[in-house]
Amino acid sequence: xxxxxxxxxxxxxxxxxxxxxxxxxxxxxxxxxxxxxxxxxxxxxxxxxxxxxxxxxxxxxxxxxxxxxxxxxxxxxxxxxxxxxxxxxxxxxxxxxxxxxxxxxxxxxxxxxxxxxxxxxxxxxxxxxxxxxxxxxxxxxxxxxxxxxxxxxxxx
Amino acid sequence: xxxxxxxxxxxxxxxxxxxxxxxxxxxxxxxxxxxxxxxxxxxxxxxxxxxxxxxxxxxxxxxxxxxxxxxxxxxxxxxxxxxxxxxxxxxxxxxxxxxxxxxxxxxxxxxxxxxxxxxxxxxxxxxxxxxxxxxxxxxxxxxxxxxxxxxxxxxxxxxxxxxxxxxxxxxxxxxxxxxxxxxxxxxxxxxxxxxxxxxxxxxxxxxxxxxxxxxxxxxxxxxxxxxxxxxxxxxxxxxxxxxxxxxxxxxxxxxxxxxxxxxxxxxxxxxxxxxxxxxxxxxxxxxxxxxxxxxxxxxxxxxxxxxxxxxxxxxxxxxxxxxxxxxxxxxxxxxxxxxxxxxxxxxxxxxxxxxxxxxxxxxxxxxxxxxxxxxxxxxxxxxxxxxxxxxxxxxxxxxxxxxxxxxxxxxxxxxxxxxxxxxxxxxxxxxxxxxxxxxxxxxxxxxxxxxxxxxxxxxxxxxxxxxxxxxxxxxxxxxxxxxxxxxxxxxxxxxxxxxxxxxxxxxxxxxxxxxxxxxxxxxxxxxxxxxxxxxxxxxxxxxxxxxxxxxxxxxxxxxxxxxxxxxxx
Numbered sequence: 271x272x273x274x275x276x277x278x279x280x281x282x283x284x285x286x287x288x289x290x291x292x293x294x295x296x297x298x299x300x301x302x303x304x305x306x307x308x309x310x311x312x313x314x315x316x317x318x319x320x321x322x323x324x325x326x327x328x329x330x331x332x333x334x335x336x337x338x339x340x341x342x343x344x345x346x347x348x349x350x351x352x353x354x355x356x357x358x359x360x361x362x363x364x365x366x367x368x369x370x371x372x373x374x375x376x377x378x379x380x381x382x383x384x385x386x387x388x389x390x391x392x393x394x395x396x397x398x399x400x401x402x403x404x405x406x407x408x409x410x411x412x413x414x415x416x417x418x419x420x421x422x423x424x425x426x
Numbered sequence: 427x428x429x430x431x432x433x434x435x436x437x438x439x440x441x442x443x444x445x446x447x448x449x450x451x452x453x454x455x456x457x458x459x460x461x462x463x464x465x466x467x468x469x470x471x472x473x474x475x476x477x478x479x480x481x482x483x484x485x486x487x488x489x490x491x492x493x494x495x496x497x498x499x500x501x502x503x504x505x506x507x508x509x510x511x512x513x514x515x516x517x518x519x520x521x522x523x524x525x526x527x528x529x530x531x532x533x534x535x536x537x538x539x540x541x542x543x544x545x546x547x548x549x550x551x552x553x554x555x556x557x558x559x560x561x562x563x564x565x566x567x568x569x570x571x572x573x574x575x576x577x578x579x580x581x582x583x584x585x586x587x588x589x590x591x592x593x594x595x596x597x598x599x600x601x602x603x604x605x606x607x608x609x610x611x612x613x614x615x616x617x618x619x620x621x622x623x624x625x626x627x628x629x630x631x632x633x634x635x636x637x638x639x640x641x642x643x644x645x646x647x648x649x650x651x652x653x654x655x656x657x658x659x660x661x662x663x664x665x666x667x668x669x670x671x672x673x674x675x676x677x678x679x680x681x682x683x684x685x686x687x688x689x690x691x692x693x694x695x696x697x698x699x700x701x702x703x704x705x706x707x708x709x710x711x712x713x714x715x716x717x718x719x720x721x722x723x724x725x726x727x728x729x730x731x732x733x734x735x736x737x738x739x740x741x742x743x744x745x746x747x748x749x750x751x752x753x754x755x756x757x758x759x760x761x762x763x764x765x766x767x768x769x770x771x772x773x774x775x776x777x778x779x780x781x782x783x784x785x786x787x788x789x790x791x792x793x794x795x796x797x798x799x800x801x802x803x804x805x806x807x808x809x810x811x812x813x814x815x816x817x818x819x820x821x822x823x824x825x826x827x828x829x830x831x832x833x834x835x836x837x838x839x840x841x842x843x844x845x846x847x848x849x850x851x852x853x854x855x856x857x858x859x860x861x862x863x864x865x866x867x868x869x870x871x872x873x874x875x876x877x878x879x880x881x882x883x884x885x886x887x888x889x890x891x892x893x894x895x896x897x898x899x900x901x902x903x904x905x906x907x908x909x910x911x912x913x914x915x916x917x918x919x920x921x922x923x924x925x926x927x928x929x930x931x932x933x934x935x936x937x938x939x940x941x942x943x944x945x946x947x948x949x950x951x952x953x954x955x956x957x958x959x960x961x962x963x964x965x966x967x968x969x970x971x972x973x974x975x976x977x978x979x980x981x982x983x984x985x986x987x988x989x990x991x992x993x994x995x
Contacts, residue, residue: 292744293727297686324745331746331903332727334686350648351846351879352805354893388730388897389648391688392463393803393877394500394811403689405466 273307278314287318292328296335305336340383341376343421345369346400350389353396357411361397362386364411368418381422437713438583438592445580452510454489454531459505459572461496461658462690468520469504475523476506483527495659495694497572498813499559500651502542507554507572514554515540545809545831559810562829564791564799567775568815571659576694579701582662588707590781594670595715600630603674607777609785611797616642616733616770617845617874619796619863625767629757630675632765637677640761640768641668642738643684643691646730647846648897650877652801653771655813657684657691660775661698665721667777669707672719675767680719683738685726696723730847730901734949735760735768737903748905749949770875772801792818796862806843806879809834816861823857826880837882841965845874847894847901848954850961851887870961872954886983887966888973892920894958902951909952912943916959924984928974933963 281298285291295318299310306329315322329335347362362373365384369377373386392398395407399417406417458464458473473493480486499505502516508530515526518540529535541550544558551557554572565571574581582588594603608623629637641664645653657664668680682699684692699721702708710718724742731737732747739761741747760766776798780788791798796818802825805811809831816825822842826832833839841851850871852859859865863873881890895917904910916939919932940956947953963970972978979987 289744290742293741294725297725297727320744327746328744332729334728351843351877351893352649352803352811354648355806355879355881355885355890387687387728388646388901389650389687390462391645391651391654392466392500393649393651393805395463395466396805405463407463407466 273303273309275309275313277302278310279317282314282317289318289320292318292320292325293332296325296329300335305339336383338376339380341380343382343402344385345382345418346385346387346390348388348390348392348396348398348400349386350393350396352389352393353398356396358397360411361399361409361414364414365399365418368415382418436589436592438588442583442586442589445584449584450490455492455509456489456526456531457492457494457507457509457572459496459503460493460576461500461503462654462688463496463500464503464505465690467503467517469518471520472504472506472518472523475520476527479524479527480531482524483532485527485531489527489531492575493577494572494574495576496655496813497560497659498568498652498655499557499810500813501811505572506540512553512555514542514551514557516542545834559812559814559829559831563815564817565815566779566791566799567656567663567772567801568659568813571655574660576659576661577697579662579698579705582660586782587662587778588666590778591666591669591707592713594673594781595713595717600674600676603670603781604630606785607674607780610780610788611785611795612773612776612780612788613796613863614770615772615776615800615875617848617872619873622769622773625757625769626671626675628755629677629765629767632758634759634763634765636679636764637675638761638764638766639668639672639675639677639680640735640738640742640766641680641682641771641774642733642735642768643682643688643695643771644726644733644738645688645771645875646685646726646733647848647875647877649803649805649843649846649879650875651803652813652876654688654691655801655803656771656775657688657695661695662702663775663778664695664771665698665702665708667774668721669702669712669719670777670781671767671769671774673715673717675765677767678719680721681724681742681761682721683724683726683732683742685728687728692723692725699723729903730897731903731949731951734951737949738768739766746903748903749951751948772876793860793862795864800861800873800876802861802876802878804830804878804880807834807837807839807882807885808832808880818862819860821858821860822852825861825878826857830880833882835882837884839880839882840885841881841887843871843879843881843890843958844877845872845954845957846877847897848872848950848957849874849877850957851881851890851965852961853965856965870964871957884981884983886924886979886981887962887969888920888979889924889981889983891959891962892917892924895920895955898951898955902955906946906948906952908943908946909948909955912939912946913952913955915939916943916956920959923970923973924979925986926973926977926984928970930974932974933967933970936960937963 376383399406506515612622613619737747737749756766
């Protein structure tokens with residue numbers, strides 16, 4: 271995928287060029303492109319004068335970074351402790367079964383990327399699913415399909 | 427102790443008086459909770475519906491609308507309170523908006539169905555201040571949550587905000603502040619429990635310039651949201667604490683390291699920093715004192731290990747968040763090798779309270795060695811989950827059975843888990859223990875940052891241990907082999923046990939490995955990762971035996987071990 275380097279440049283300029291801004295810059299780049307394109311990482315290394323291997327290390331170490339383009343909708347299923355003791359594992363399983371992908375994967379039709387996350391801080395209402403910043407709380411396993419269908423129907 | 431009245435010309439007091447004068451307290455007011463959970467439950471739509479109803483009723487100018495932060499009664503949201511009466515509505519839907527305005531706001535009429543129902547007695551409660559869940563608490567850090575708009579610095583000023591800072595800068599030397607914090611007995615609220623004043627003093631006296639301070643807002647422990655609660659309800663209290671701390675320590679720059687998984691918290695703390703800067707509370711020559719200090723917001727990127735202080739600092743420096751050996755401790759050699767003080771969100775938020783009241787005031791709350799209050803995220807199998815602020819020393823039983831209302835569905839409660847993946851499960855038989863740093867440690871758990879997950883008899887303790895080890899295995903940074911390999915092997919043994927493949931001797935092997943990982947690991951993550959296993963073996967050994975010897979999961983959780991007759995039931 272071709273990316274606009276000018277956009278990357280704009281982001282880096284906005285935050286700063288010192289190495290301490292590396293993670294902030296990568297987060298902002300991911301916000302723009304929804305993942306970290308290879309070309310953007312190379313440009314960041316050059317522009318910030320940070321070894322490319324350090325950029326790669328950081329991108330691989332921190333779990334938020336995606337190195338492949340995600341699907342149209344990002345589905346995050348919480349498996350924090352509060353969700354877990356309230357049967358969250360069944361929701362995680364159901365989501366995986368319906369999407370037929372493992373956590374971190376993207377469906378073949380590129381509609382959904384599945385993330386299983388540790389805690390979203392909504393523990394009083396566990397089991398929690400977040401789709402594209404929209405929260406679903408107290409989700410029962412048999413409600414998972416309805417949630418997905420909303421996004422499938424919306425041009426999914 | 428310094429007295430605010432003796433400041434020749436108090437800018438903050440003047441600002442407070444002006445703010446209060448501009449407020450018409452007789453004017454009816456509607457507050458809507460805008461915390462993460464209430465927003466998830468459509469509180470934004472509720473607020474919009476209320477606004478629209480006010481407009482249609484021609485009351486837009488006469489009624490004040492306010493969006494507040496999270497008071498911690500998350501499962502009842504969206505929360506709406508109508509003042510001056512303080513009528514408290516829960517689980518409000520947008521379609522309730524016009525009825526609330528026409529009945530309650532206009533005529534003071536109460537809408538029965540929206541009232542909070544006490545889960546213990548079934549009684550309907552009318553006023554927010556009468557809700558037993560709140561009444562039983564000692565709310566100091568959470569005092570103003572639900573009252574002030576976290577986006578408005580004036581709201582914080584109106585409740586006495588930044589007075590402690592002004593007093594500190596105008597009347598106290600850094601040494602006096604450190605002395606006051608030391609005398610208060612405040613210990614770090616991130617879980618470690620190190621005396622805060624001592625940490626500050628070590629950092630102040632350490633050679634090196636510049637010095638830095640950090641607010642650890644990387645609330646990565648699963649099952650915790652008390653830091654989120656404080657940030658979302660009163661972000662300026664954290665900033666005020668940090669500015670006072672920076673002055674006492676002699677730091678010129680501060681960082682708030684906050685997890686990106688909390689977008690609302692990030693937005694609010696960023697906004698608060700901008701406001702503080704605009705009003706001369708951050709930047710050059712703060713309040714005319716000659717003291718310069720700035721705060722930057724740095725985002726975490728989803729790495730649990732970055733809650734560990736040396737890993738956190740590596741992350742701020744833009745590197746992979748791997749911990750390093752201590753000593754040297756951050757107070758001597760921290761960010762970029764300079765003396766650095768790291769404190770948790772709640773530790774910083776305590777500072778203004780201690781300065782405004784006194785060291786003695788703080789020291790009289792709590793127990794001999796654990797002072798003040800603590801906030802728990804009380805969640806799991808519990809009737810009334812939410813944020814609970816209680817004095818240290820209250821028993822677990824009081825917290826769980828009285829404030830939280832006990833079991834939600836008649837099942838027997840068997841354990842309370844504190845400290846997340848670093849902590850342990852405290853069995854019901856020990857719930858008469860007081861909540862403090864030392865008692866919980868003796869019981870094989872830790873205070874932690876404030877997560878408390880209640881478990882009933884439907885929870886399999888072996889599976890819980892497996893769950894936590896799975897977490898630690900996934901989050902281990904991979905730097906040291908004791909943690910990287912040891913935690914993984916422990917996980918595998920637990921995984922086998924839960925699948926019916928456990929062997930005699932597995933428990934002893936887990937205990938031996940657990941000790942090795944505790945001793946051999948580099949940082950807190952590895953040193954504490956075996957705790958969930960060791961504590962469940964200590965208190966629920968019969969469950970391990972049942973899995974290993976009888977190939978039976980007493981709780982009926984482990985799928986491979988569910989007996990055929992159980993399936994038929």
